Amino acid sequence: MKLERIFAVYFSPTGTTDKTVNTLAEALAGKLDLPLERRSFTKPVEREKDYHFTDADLVVVGTPTYAGRVPNKILPDFCSRLHGGGALAVPVVLFGNRNYDHSLAELCAVLEADGFHTVAAGAFVGRHAFTDRLGEGRPDWDDRRELTSFADKIADKVKDLTEIPEPIQVPGDPAGAYYTPKGRDGAPVQFLKAKPKTNLTKCTNCGACARLCPMGAIDPKNVALVPGTCIKCQGCVRKCTKHAKYFDDPAFLSHVAMLEENFTEPKKNEVFL
Numbered sequence: 001m002k003l004e005r006i007f008a009v010y011f012s013p014t015g016t017t018d019k020t021v022n023t024l025a026e027a028l029a030g031k032l033d034l035p036l037e038r039r040s041f042t043k044p045v046e047r048e049k050d051y052h053f054t055d056a057d058l059v060v061v062g063t064p065t066y067a068g069r070v071p072n073k074i075l076p077d078f079c080s081r082l083h084g085g086g087a088l089a090v091p092v093v094l095f096g097n098r099n100y101d102h103s104l105a106e107l108c109a110v111l112e113a114d115g116f117h118t119v120a121a122g123a124f125v126g127r128h129a130f131t132d133r134l135g136e137g138r139p140d141w142d143d144r145r146e147l148t149s150f151a152d153k154i155a156d157k158v159k160d161l162t163e164i165p166e167p168i169q170v171p172g173d174p175a176g177a178y179y180t181p182k183g184r185d186g187a188p189v190q191f192l193k194a195k196p197k198t199n200l201t202k203c204t205n206c207g208a209c210a211r212l213c214p215m216g217a218i219d220p221k222n223v224a225l226v227p228g229t230c231i232k233c234q235g236c237v238r239k240c241t242k243h244a245k246y247f248d249d250p251a252f253l254s255h256v257a258m259l260e261e262n263f264t265e266p267k268k269n270e271v272f273l
């Protein structure tokens with residue numbers, strides 16, 4: 001099994017999965033002395049194409065954890081657009097310092113079903129898209145060091161592979177229950193219908209949020225309108241340079257407050273080889 005290319009493939013509305021996957025893939029490319037190719041899988045147009053790999057590829061595939069699973073609106077694209085063709089894969093999930101629950105097990109199962117052979121996997125902490133107070137500043141320099149040492153171990157594992165390894169074993173159940181968000185009083189809350197609001201005194205209608213939205217949900221002609229499905233990824237909130245987007249849904253805000261009260265103690269990354 002002779003490897004020729006390393007790929008970084010990532011769905012990353014607020015950038016932590018992008019950073020983590022690319023740091024790992026760069027370290028792998030350096031260690032194995034192979035070229036690296038990056039494929040963002042974030043915007044709708046990027047997920048409308050098919051991606052074919054071969055048994056000469058090692059592909060690091062990353063997604064954030066949403067409600068303890070792979071984001072459910074993106075899952076169909078992970079299932080149908082990525083074609084492993086016998087490539088080796090390293091599934092990576094990000095989580096915002098609460099828990100990754102079943103997301104890594106689900107991503108591993110999806111990639112095996114897509115025709116990849118999983119050789120290692122990792123769950124890494126990233127700043128929570130909902131609030132800076134969970135996973136603040138992560139991935140940080142310590143995370144980068146852990147990613148580099150993980151890359152060294154993966155490189156050692158794959159460089160002399162003579163046969164396809166058994167699928168990597170990780171905690172969680174690929175079909176496990178979605179996490180139910182809770183409010184400050186501990187009772188379940190629902191904010192599925194919440195959409196970003198626009199501060200019209202700050203917004204210049206530049207259209208950046210509409211171009212960046214992974215669901216294509218925002219009207220590019222009038223960005224205060226959100227006719228499409230919002231997955232609460234916070235891409236528009238985090239990337240608007242005028243800070244004009246925000247969520248004011250009471251159930252959403254109560255959930256964020258609950259997270260801030262209970263999940264600020266820094267969690268550890270977990271790797272599996």
Ligand SMILES: Cc1cc2nc3c(=O)[nH]c(=O)nc-3n(C[C@H](O)[C@H](O)[C@H](O)COP(=O)(O)O)c2cc1C
Binds near residue numbers: 011017068100125128
């Ligand atoms: C809709 C939504 C649901 C989330 N659910 C979880 C979760 O169940 N557990 C957790 O620890 N973090 C959760 N997070 C936090 C993300 O996993 C984390 O912020 C991730 O780093 C974001 O990746 P990105 O920067 O690539 O967009 C959630 C974030 C969003 C937007």
